[in-house]
Amino acid sequence: MRRFFLIAIPYAWLTLLFLVPFFIVLKIALSDYALSIPPYTPKLDIGGSWMALKDFFAALDFENFVFLTTDDLYWKAYLSSLKIATISTLLTLAVGYPIAYAMAQAPDEWRPTLMMLIILPFWTSFLIRVYAWMGILSKEGFLNQFLLWTGIISEPLTIINTNTAVYIGIVYTYLPFMILPIYAALEKLDASLLEAAEDLGCSRFQAFWLVTIPLSKNGIIAGSFLVFIPALGEFVIPSLLGGSKTLMIGKILWEEFFSNRDWPVASAVAVVLLLILIIPIVLFQRNQQKQAEAEQ
Amino acid sequence: MRRFSWFNATSLTLGFAFLYVPMIILIIYSFNASKLVTVWAGFSTKWYGELMQNEAFLDAAWVTIKVAVISSSIATVLGTMAAIVLVRAGRFHGRTLFSGMIYAPLVMPEVITGLSLLLLFIGIGMDRGIVTITLAHATFSMCYVSVVVSSRLISFDRSLEEAALDLGCSQFEAFRLVTLPIIAPAVISGWLLAFTLSLDDLVIASFTSGPSATTLPIKIYSAVRLGVSPEINALSTIMIAIVTFGVITASLVSKRNAVNRQREEQAAARMT
Numbered sequence: 198m199r200r201f202f203l204i205a206i207p208y209a210w211l212t213l214l215f216l217v218p219f220f221i222v223l224k225i226a227l228s229d230y231a232l233s234i235p236p237y238t239p240k241l242d243i244g245g246s247w248m249a250l251k252d253f254f255a256a257l258d259f260e261n262f263v264f265l266t267t268d269d270l271y272w273k274a275y276l277s278s279l280k281i282a283t284i285s286t287l288l289t290l291a292v293g294y295p296i297a298y299a300m301a302q303a304p305d306e307w308r309p310t311l312m313m314l315i316i317l318p319f320w321t322s323f324l325i326r327v328y329a330w331m332g333i334l335s336k337e338g339f340l341n342q343f344l345l346w347t348g349i350i351s352e353p354l355t356i357i358n359t360n361t362a363v364y365i366g367i368v369y370t371y372l373p374f375m376i377l378p379i380y381a382a383l384e385k386l387d388a389s390l391l392e393a394a395e396d397l398g399c400s401r402f403q404a405f406w407l408v409t410i411p412l413s414k415n416g417i418i419a420g421s422f423l424v425f426i427p428a429l430g431e432f433v434i435p436s437l438l439g440g441s442k443t444l445m446i447g448k449i450l451w452e453e454f455f456s457n458r459d460w461p462v463a464s465a466v467a468v469v470l471l472l473i474l475i476i477p478i479v480l481f482q483r484n485q486q487k488q489a490e491a492e493q
Numbered sequence: 494m495r496r497f498s499w500f501n502a503t504s505l506t507l508g509f510a511f512l513y514v515p516m517i518i519l520i521i522y523s524f525n526a527s528k529l530v531t532v533w534a535g536f537s538t539k540w541y542g543e544l545m546q547n548e549a550f551l552d553a554a555w556v557t558i559k560v561a562v563i564s565s566s567i568a569t570v571l572g573t574m575a576a577i578v579l580v581r582a583g584r585f586h587g588r589t590l591f592s593g594m595i596y597a598p599l600v601m602p603e604v605i606t607g608l609s610l611l612l613l614f615i616g617i618g619m620d621r622g623i624v625t626i627t628l629a630h631a632t633f634s635m636c637y638v639s640v641v642v643s644s645r646l647i648s649f650d651r652s653l654e655e656a657a658l659d660l661g662c663s664q665f666e667a668f669r670l671v672t673l674p675i676i677a678p679a680v681i682s683g684w685l686l687a688f689t690l691s692l693d694d695l696v697i698a699s700f701t702s703g704p705s706a707t708t709l710p711i712k713i714y715s716a717v718r719l720g721v722s723p724e725i726n727a728l729s730t731i732m733i734a735i736v737t738f739g740v741i742t743a744s745l746v747s748k749r750n751a752v753n754r755q756r757e758e759q760a761a762a763r764m765t
Binding site: 199200203204206207210211214215216217218220221222225272292295296298299300302303304309313314315316317318320321322323324325326328329330331332333338341360369372393414426427429430431432436437447450451454455460463464467470471474478481482 | 497498500501502503505508509511512513516518522570571574575577578582585587590591594595596597598600602603604605608609610612613616628629632635639665689693694695696699700710712713714716718720721725726729732733736737738739740741744748750
């Protein structure tokens with residue numbers, strides 16, 4: 198009996214507040230836009246008769262999804278989200294790997310402090326960390342002032358409201374997610390393997406390329422997914438750092454909902470975003486599972 | 494051991510500079526006397542004073558704290574239950590769906606979670622406000638809590654619990670007297686994680702809040718969309734200070750506990 202409640206309570210909670218809402222999104226994505234509150238038809242009348250239920254299903258259609266394919270704004274937004282997420286994941290890897298590598302090489306007594314310094318920004322508000330870059334990247338911002346002062350540039354650069362600012366924002370906010378799994382993989386690496394490689398005639402670089410990189414592969418994969426997946430649906434960063442030309446699907450969904458108040462289209466956008474995300478999520482789960490099995 | 498090379502030292506220095514310089518600049522400019530955020534006009538704390546008089550911000554902060562405390566407490570209870578189910582309950586009908594529902598919210602884009610919950614609340618005719626934000630936050634935080642707690646439960650030595658049962662404890666007593674104290678650090682860090690996730694959340698709160706309740710992130714977002722302002726810098730500085738203090742205290746406490754435990758174990762080893 199106790200076991201039943203233990204399972205039933207969280208199960209019911211998640212079903213009601215996680216699973217059911219998804220079916221509602223799906224249903225509204227298949228409904229028509231209407232000028233009412235809530236702004237869609239048909240509404241499901243749960244107490245309705247069999248005929249009402251039949252009418253309800255008859256009124257559902259794929260119009261909204263067809264609409265997404267006809268207006269090239271949505272295509273472009275999906276593609277540009279994929280592009281931005283991919284590029285910023287690679288950039289995060291390029292910035293994060295050397296840091297994780299250096300942390301793994303650092304003396305043992307430094308490691309807890311280094312670890313805390315990596316985690317600390319993660320506890321700080323996401324919004325504030327993105328906001329911090331608004332003041333740095335703006336036209337008369339800190340970065341431009343600094344570069345003008347050093348004489349590297351003679352005209353202020355336009356960085357804010359471009360995709361470059363979005364890349365910087367994503368790399369900055371998601372960096373800990375990349376560093377931690379790579380560090381975890383590198384920390385376990387047996388240094389004698391590298392010595393063996395060097396004894397067998399590898400240069401230091403070859404030993405790094407042929408031994409260290411393959412052995413940290415799992416960390417690299419996990420870190421990349423942890424950055425790529427949330428970056429794809431990101432809203433705050435493109436909305437604060439990106440410009441009107443920065444197309445990202447999270448932003449489109451937000452605008453469709455709050456500005457255009459077109460709920461059916463917003464729901465259809467959400468459904469398609471979810472379908473795109475399923476592939477990386479499944480790949481990520483498989484990678485994690487393989488890793489867990491390998492460790493046992 | 495290899496020598497700590499120049500390359501490593503450089504990448505650590507540059508890496509930490511990248512992580513911390515933006516926040517340091519933000520903190521410095523919160524003490525700027527000028528309204529113009531990029532021109533330094535001398536030291537002043539007047540923005541902190543103005544912040545303390547800004548009723549809208551104080552109200553929003555109060556709503557945010559209430560939501561965070563309640564939602565993270567609900568999330569901790571539900572998440573711990575879910576972790577026990579995942580690790581201990583064995584096979585039951587619908588187990589795959591259950592673990593799917595625990596892991597899916599972790600990778601779900603916030604815009605989708607927010608949209609779907611809003612549509613649910615409207616569908617069942619619930620007024621949006623503090624209650625709906627709290628329910629939404631409790632739902633996604635419980636998944637984080639259950640991941641944290643279940644990783645502790647997996648490494649937990651079950652024979653301790655069996656010993657308690659052999660010595661005459663009921664199932665519930667064994668849980669309360671043996672299991673709970675051992676997983677307590679994970680439960681506490683789960684609560685802290687849920688609390689900060691709730692404090693931090695903009696997107697889900699925007700979808701699920703109504704005109705009657707505004708949280709601090711919503712307030713900050715609508716202010717910074719218009720550009721950088723010294724008042725927001727002051728507010729950010731206060732929030733960064735609280736978090737830094739909390740994280741450092743927590744890590745010192747856990748370090749001291751680890752040292753104490755080691756000492757006790759050594760003492761016990763000497764006695765035998």
